Amino acid sequence: MALRQLIAGNWKMHGLTGDLDKVGHIMRAADEAKPDIGVALAVPHTLIFAAAELADGSRLDIGGEDCHQAESGAHTGCVSAAMVKDAGATFTIVGHSERRTDQGETDVLVAEKLSAALKAGLSVILCVGESEAERDAGNAEAVVAAQLKTSIPEAVDPDRLTIAYEPVWAIGTGRTPTVGDVAAMHDSIRRSLKDRFGDAGISMLILYGGSVKPENAADLLTASNVGGALVGGASLDPESFAGIITAAG
Numbered sequence: 001m002a003l004r005q006l007i008a009g010n011w012k013m014h015g016l017t018g019d020l021d022k023v024g025h026i027m028r029a030a031d032e033a034k035p036d037i038g039v040a041l042a043v044p045h046t047l048i049f050a051a052a053e054l055a056d057g058s059r060l061d062i063g064g065e066d067c068h069q070a071e072s073g074a075h076t077g078c079v080s081a082a083m084v085k086d087a088g089a090t091f092t093i094v095g096h097s098e099r100r101t102d103q104g105e106t107d108v109l110v111a112e113k114l115s116a117a118l119k120a121g122l123s124v125i126l127c128v129g130e131s132e133a134e135r136d137a138g139n140a141e142a143v144v145a146a147q148l149k150t151s152i153p154e155a156v157d158p159d160r161l162t163i164a165y166e167p168v169w170a171i172g173t174g175r176t177p178t179v180g181d182v183a184a185m186h187d188s189i190r191r192s193l194k195d196r197f198g199d200a201g202i203s204m205l206i207l208y209g210g211s212v213k214p215e216n217a218a219d220l221l222t223a224s225n226v227g228g229a230l231v232g233g234a235s236l237d238p239e240s241f242a243g244i245i246t247a248a249g
């Protein structure tokens with residue numbers, strides 16, 4: 001069944017094996033979600049194997065938060081897409097703004113990572129989003145369109161690609177764009193995807209991310225072209241994450 005919306009959590013650099021009971025809780029919420037609502041959770045690499053084993057047979061998909069662009073090699077401390085898949089992930093996030101900022105990842109590098117992930121058989125959530133200065137300057141849509149153009153490689157399977165629009169200034173701040181601003185940006189992203197992929201660009205899910213909570217989820221999730229949410233802080237609290245899952249659809 002084609003998903004109507006996807007609610008994905010991103011644990012970032014949070015979570016030890018002692019937190020796996022939270023995965024169990026989220027798994028039960030996923031199994032109770034409406035049939036066309038997907039639920040996914042990206043966890044630190046160290047937890048993928050255990051979380052995927054736990055979620056096996058449930059409707060919760062476990063993913064990674066990043067992968068290296070190379071298939072293998074002398075890259076101490078890095079993790080390839082094949083390793084992420086081998087550990088039990090079905091997808092990975094690439095291009096999160098925290099990696100773009102903290103690790104200096106460029107659109108070109110993000111495109112290489114996206115290719116590597118698809119080649120390894122993973123689905124991908126590609127993150128894009130403008131800074132506050134870029135929005136204030138009136139450049140938000142142009143910035144995001146440029147990120148999409150370069151971060152999505154030439155050869156790509158659009159059926160395994162999900163876009164997450166995450167305005168950098170809304171991440172972890174408790175601030176969100178207005179529903180109107182979210183709709184305008186998602187409509188703009190849809191136009192870019194349609195231009196590039198035709199019909200496949202029409203069905204691609206576009207998630208909103210940035211301070212999504214149970215209290216604002218219903219409003220954000222009903223905005224035009226919003227195909228779900230990418231949730232940071234609230235995904236660490238299974239009750240809150242379950243509230244967002246319930247608000248979907």
Ligand SMILES: O=C(CO)COP(=O)(O)O
Nearest residue numbers: 010171172210211232233
């Ligand atoms: O970065 C995010 C998800 O990838 C959003 O984080 P918050 O939900 O904590 O704002």
